[in-house]
Amino acid sequence: MQCPYCGREMEEGLIQSPQELSWLPGKKRPLLGRAQFHDGAVVLSELSMLKGSAVLAFLCRDCEKVVIDCAGGLSDFNRK
Numbered sequence: 001m002q003c004p005y006c007g008r009e010m011e012e013g014l015i016q017s018p019q020e021l022s023w024l025p026g027k028k029r030p031l032l033g034r035a036q037f038h039d040g041a042v043v044l045s046e047l048s049m050l051k052g053s054a055v056l057a058f059l060c061r062d063c064e065k066v067v068i069d070c071a072g073g074l075s076d077f078n079r080k
């Protein structure tokens, strides 16, 4: 993937968590972070009780940006 900021090639990797990984709207950090409790939330990786959650992510070290393509859940390591 090309960095959308500088155009250089990005490094492929992953972001993982023992919890569900989701994007939540707004700037407040809620007590309950799960997507099901928030309108407009986007699940990045469903939780697996055995493996936790993980999503494919691309890093640009020059710009210090991380990009996650969340279209269709294709980046979710736990996608069924």
Ligand SMILES: [Zn+2]
Residues within 6 Å of the ligand: 003, 004, 005, 006, 007, 008, 060, 061, 062, 063, 064, 065
């Ligand atoms: Zn960049």
